[in-house]
Amino acid sequence: MAYRLDFDKLLTYDVGKPGITIAISLHLKEQRTDFTAKIDTGADRCIFERKYGEQLGLRIESGAPQRFGTAAGAFLAYGHDVTLRVADLQFDAMVFFAAEESFTRNVLGRFGWLDRVVFGLIDYEGKLYLGRYGVE
Amino acid sequence: MSVEQLSNLKQQIAALPFSEKEQLAAFLSEQLAQADESLSTNDITDDEIRQRRLEWIKAHREEYAGQYVALQGDSLVGVGSTIKEAHEQAKAKGFPNPFLVRLDSENEILSAGW
Numbered sequence: 062m063a064y065r066l067d068f069d070k071l072l073t074y075d076v077g078k079p080g081i082t083i084a085i086s087l088h089l090k091e092q093r094t095d096f097t098a099k100i101d102t103g104a105d106r107c108i109f110e111r112k113y114g115e116q117l118g119l120r121i122e123s124g125a126p127q128r129f130g131t132a133a134g135a136f137l138a139y140g141h142d143v144t145l146r147v148a149d150l151q152f153d154a155m156v157f158f159a160a161e162e163s164f165t166r167n168v169l170g171r172f173g174w175l176d177r178v179v180f181g182l183i184d185y186e187g188k189l190y191l192g193r194y195g196v197e
Numbered sequence: 198m199s200v201e202q203l204s205n206l207k208q209q210i211a212a213l214p215f216s217e218k219e220q221l222a223a224f225l226s227e228q229l230a231q232a233d234e235s236l237s238t239n240d241i242t243d244d245e246i247r248q249r250r251l252e253w254i255k256a257h258r259e260e261y262a263g264q265y266v267a268l269q270g271d272s273l274v275g276v277g278s279t280i281k282e283a284h285e286q287a288k289a290k291g292f293p294n295p296f297l298v299r300l301d302s303e304n305e306i307l308s309a310g311w
Contacts, residue, residue, distance in 0.1 A: 090244055104310030105301075125255050127301065129309035136309070140254070142247040142296070153247075155254070155298045168310055172299040176280045195284075 068181060068190035070148040076187040083189065085169065087156070088144040089117040096167060100189075104170030105129075107145065107156040108138055113167070114158035117143060121158050129157070136164060145174060150193050152177055246270055250296055262302040267295035 074081055080099040087094050087109070094116040098109070108129065114121050124139030138157035145154045147169070154173040169175070181190035210221060241249075249271035257266075257273075267275030267287035274295055275286030287295040301307060 089247075101310035103308055105307040106309075108309055123251075125251065125258065126303055128306045130306045131309045131311055135306055140251075142250050142254075153296055166309075166311070170310060176299075177297070 066179060066181060066190075066192075068179060068192040070150065070191040072148055072189040072191065074187050074189060076184065081182070081184070081189065083147065083169075085167075086146045087113060087117055088146060088151070089119065092117045098167035098169050100175075101168040101170055102175065104168045105172055106138075106140075106170045107154065107168065107173045108170065109156060109158055109167045110165055111158050111160065111162050114139075114141060119143075119158070121160065124158070125155070127157060136161060138164075147174070147178075148191055150178065150191060241270075254298065254300065258300045259302055261300045262305070263300070265297060265299045267292070267297050269295050 072083055074083055080101075082097050082099050085096065085098050094113045096109075096113060098107075106127070106129070111121055114124075119141050121139050121141075124141040126137060126139055128135050128137055137160040139160065140155045140157050142153060142155055144151055145156060152174070154177075156173055177194050179190075179192040179194050182188070183190075210218065213221065250268055253268060253271040253273075261276060263278070265275075265277055265280045265283035266273055267283040269287070269292045274290050274292045275283040277283040277286060280297055280299070284295070284297060287293070
């Protein structure tokens with residue numbers, strides 16, 4: 062049996078680099094910040110560096126506190142309601158900003174991003190297909 | 198809708214049996230309530246809505262930990278163990294584009310991946 066999915070967007074990424082890294086932007090009122098993030102299906106949430114939240118004008122510690130664990134230990138982050146945009150697909154979502162400035166990773170995780178897109182991957186060719194779930 | 202179209206619609210409604218008029222009245226009341234809620238939401242700024250949502254999430258995260266909630270402004274319009282379940286509830290109540298978020302206990306340590 063064959064299965065078929067339709068996608069709105071095709072992104073390409075550099076297969077020579079570690080991780081699947083794509084361009085994203087966060088928006089809040091008139092503020093906008095652009096950077097790259099790695100797609101990580103093992104991350105429960107979208108987690109970004111503190112500086113990107115501050116660039117949106119957020120007081121990081123006013124958000125919803127949450128601890129996250131990695132193989133190397135745990136860290137604290139704060140959840141905020143922002144607009145997350147990837148390849149022209151945008152959602153209002155709760156994303157997390159690390160409390161510590163030394164935290165330098167940016168990941169698109171499951172709750173808040175993966176749970177609202179249709180996602181296809183051909184890593185061999187560095188192709189990432191994306192669509193908004195629920196749009197015919 | 199033009200005045201003529203509205204007049205025609207009223208004539209058609211006047212000709213309906215009582216039970217169908219009752220159904221129509223209930224439907225219109227529901228539509229008016231939703232429009233009223235929508236208007237009151239539009240009166241406040243996007244920033245205020247986000248702030249209210251965040252406060253709601255902080256106040257209710259333990260109550261709904263492990264579940265998705267659908268919020269319209271700071272009103273709960275759907276809840277479920279999956280995003281689909283929460284969204285479907287919100288849509289059934291007339292809110293097709295709610296803010297959808299999964300809540301977790303503050304005491305839970307979530308996976309950051311890698």
